[in-house]
Amino acid sequence: MGKRRILFLKAVAYSDLNPMIQSYLDRYRNENTELEVRSLKTGPKHLEYQYYQAIAGDGILKEVKRAEKDGFDAVIISCFDDPFLYPSREISQKIVVTAPGEASMHLAAVLGNQFSVIVGRDKWIPQMKENVHRYGLESKLASFRSLGMGVLDFHENEEETVRRMKREIRSAIETDRAEVIILGCSMQFGFYEELQKEFQVPVIDSMVASLKHTEYLLEVQERTGWRFSRQGLYERPPEEEMEEWGIN
Structure with a gap:
C-alpha cells in the first residue's frame, strides 16, 4: 500500500493545541500515512451548541472539497458530534470522509456488549x-455520563479532568453495566491509557479511533474497491445544478 494523505480537520477556528494533537496522533498513524492537522480559518472555537455547528458547516464542507482538490485521500472531521459528516460524504468524489463519533461507537460495539x-x-x-440511533446502535448504549466540563476545559487542569473521568467511568461500569468506555469528545485526547489501566476495560480515545478507522477504510478501498455507495444516502448532487447555482 502506497503513501496515504489524511487531513485531520478540527471543525473549529481554534488551533492552539494543533501541534500537541499532531505529535499525539503521529504516535498512532501507520508508517505509510502522512497526517496533517488543520483548523477552520473562521468560526466558533467549540461546537457545544448546534447553532455553532451550523455556523461551522460552510467551512467544514469547503475544507472537505479543498482537501480533495489538494490530493488528500481522506478527511477526518474532528468533533464527536460528527457535524456535517453525511453532507461531506455526499459532496465528496473519491475522498474518504470519517468522524470520531461514528468510528468510536462502531468500534465499541465490537469490543463489548454495551458502551458508555x-x-x-x-x-x-x-x-x-440521536447519532447512536442513526448508527443503529441503540441496543449497545449503556449510558451517557457527564463531567460538567466544557470542551476547552479538559486540558486546563488535567488532574481535575482525570478525577472526574474516573468518577464517571466507575459509575458507568458498576451501575450502568458498561463493558466499554468511549471518551465522548475528541478534545479528551491523551487520557485513555491511564484510565484503561485502572479500570481494565477498553477506554476508547475517539481521536485515535477515528484515525485508525480511516486508515482501515483506505486499505479496504484499495484492496477491494469497497467505497461509500452512491445509491441512496450518499448520492452526489448533480454537477450541473451546483455550477448553475454557484454552489460547487
Missing part, C-alpha cells in the same frame, strides 16, 4: 443520542 459515553456536559447528550 463520557461527555463534557448534559447539553451534548440529546444530539449524541
